[in-house]
Amino acid sequence: MPELSLWPIRLAGWAVRCLPNRFHSPRQCLNALMPAVPLLALLCLVLSIVATSHSMAQSADHSQTHALDGQAHHHSHASAGEVQWEGSRQGIAYSEFNHHLAGVFLLLIGLGEVRQALGWTSMAWTRALLPGALTVAGIFLLIWSDHDAWPVGSMTFAQTFGGHDPEVLQHKIYGILALTVGLVEWLRRVGWSDRAVWAAPLPLFAIVGGLMLFEHSHGEHPAARKIVLHHIMMGTMAITAGLSKLISGWRSRQVLVARSHWDLLWATLVVAIGLQLLIYSE
Template sequence: MEQLLDLYGFASVVLHAAELVARTVLLGSVVFWVLLAVPLARLMPPGDADRLHAIARRTVLASGIASLAATFLLGLLSFVALEATLDIGARALLGADFILLTGLDLLAMLVLLALALPRGRPAPNRRWGLLGLAALVLLAVTFGSHAIARTEGRAMLLASTALHQAGAAFWLGGLPCLLAALRLTPPSARIIGQRYSLLAAIGVGLILLGSAGFWFGFIGSAGAVYGTAYGSMAASKLIMLVLLLVLGAMNYRLLHRIAPTPGGTLRLRRFIEAEMSIGIAVLAVAASLTSVPPAADLPDDRVTWQEITERFTPEWPRLTSPDHADLAIPALQAQLDAEWQQRQAAQRPQAFTPGEGLLPPRNATDIAWSEYNHHWAGIMVLLVGLAALLDATGRVPLARHWPLVFLGLAAFLLIRSDPEAWPLGDIGLLDSLRDPEVVQHKIASLLVVGFAVSEWSVRLGLLRGRVRFVFPLAMLAGGVLLLAHTHAISNIKEAQLIELSHLPLALLAVVAGCARWTELRGPPELARIGRWLWPACLIGIGLLLLLYREA
């Protein structure tokens, strides 16, 4: 049970992100089906109209099943964690508000799926039922959010939450349907895209209105933006929102030209795919926000601008490693083991902070060890980015072997990322997986190995087809994983300074993944841009890692 509690924070963030993505697509596909597909079907050829209804119906069913599973698992995980930290039985917890709201949410989704199951165009009563049930899902999620726990400004924050999530559904949730609908005949695809622009504009407006409420209720000042984890993650969402607006503007320009250009539909599909990728990253940040306190609740423990400038002033990278025996863990492991056993024997856990995990002691040598790891990782990523740029020129054949550098990085991370655990430390592999940071580090190492091997095989012509997309998908997954990265929060300022160093790395990884995806998918004019953009992002990641400091 203790292992479950240690991993609860990370697992809950991942499940919450999956639930947010699935629910956003569910609500957005219902809106697409009822408000767009049904009215436009009268203006389209019968074949296109039937296909459009089939696209919307399949997306509602697929996203509904995914949302149902993610919501159930998230509710079950929260229930088990709550039971483990309280001295009351499971039966007494069944009356908790979050259990009732989760049940209402699941029931509404089940009925919605039943309404979506019949084939054919939905009749008016069925359409109203789909919209009503989607609104009920939104209502259940809104009243199960953190806004309900506020004692001041609760009504405003509940309204902001509903507006925010409804806006995401109108804009981002319908993108999978739109992407599939663009495969219809050009006239039908064009009119669908033009009508969807209106839904997206409504979604943007709702998101901005909801964001205004969050600003006044959860943030409140510019100092809270850079001084707290909540504020900095919200700022990251804003940056990605700007990227989404740029892509949306490009889509609008392509859709509303007087005369369609050759290849315009293909470029439109690539922009929508990038929108979907960045949208997933935005929802991952939103899920991660649930694991940190709002900025308004931390008026005294904020990082100052002076502390930020002091921490991020460039210094020469640390290229020599301290001795493993000088780390705090080997010196204090016996003491920690004894204290842990005493606590376990004395009482059950009385409180739990998501993402806290096991907090090891740290000294100056530990900080030097971590900085050494980041700086050498930065050197390797920088070499990859420079080699990829050389490979893009086509003039240096040896440069195509750049993925092999990533294998060295994976081995480096596996050995040195967690010195207190296997293979360097005394904590065994299975025991070390109680710490969510260790889990994330091991997952990152496996991701690096996977995309390095696959990309090298692609470069040598040994593998073709969909395996080409392993590398961009791995970069996207790494960026999303970093956005959901959690740290022990007993030192709030230190955690925030680390968060400020991680967020730009994650944003660059997401952009790099989108650029590499576009390079592989085309069209040629976008592929040329992507070919140079993603190596530049890797170079940026390498430089940021070289500047990384923890003191």
């Protein structure tokens, strides 16, 4: 007579497996989750950087209250033709729109680079996000970076590119660099140029652009201190991202690996800069 049991399911485990084989023991779970640890750490770092920058910018707002009051009192005695563009409502709206649009471009670039850094084979079309966004951003800056600069403003070509206004010149330099690097990346990613030297412009652009942010000034803007804090944060992240990309490129040629944590750091920092630009305010 067969032995009857009160347990229809074996004590050793479930009759039906609910988890894949690699999650059947704590050690296997840890081994499976280890590749995601650097990504989670970088995500926490990005969120902390953005939150810190936002709180610093808010504190800078309070410190600028008296400066804004004095600036408004000074402008109340000026004629309509002498009203300063920097710090005016129109000037702030124009500048913030440009920064927010740049943030959208960088988020597109960063998300495409994250996919590539993680080695995902799906959505291969995202490889075109970086060169496409850089090319469009470069064209936009060359035309609409400043309301009074050539070709849309009253400044001539010579005044715009001759250093008549250092801030305007820096914006145009960013446009030239973005357009150039975007075209180079198009050639690389469609396979027209696979020489190692053509991989250098992208990280060098990030490093040079980051260094330029430390010297970027908005003139006599009433929120100048707040803007400087934004630029310091973005400049630091841009330089770190560029160095990470350089190390990744060098390492991949030395040990023949398809991807590395340096690629992931580069991509994450690009996303962080994009988020920073999206919360940019004057």
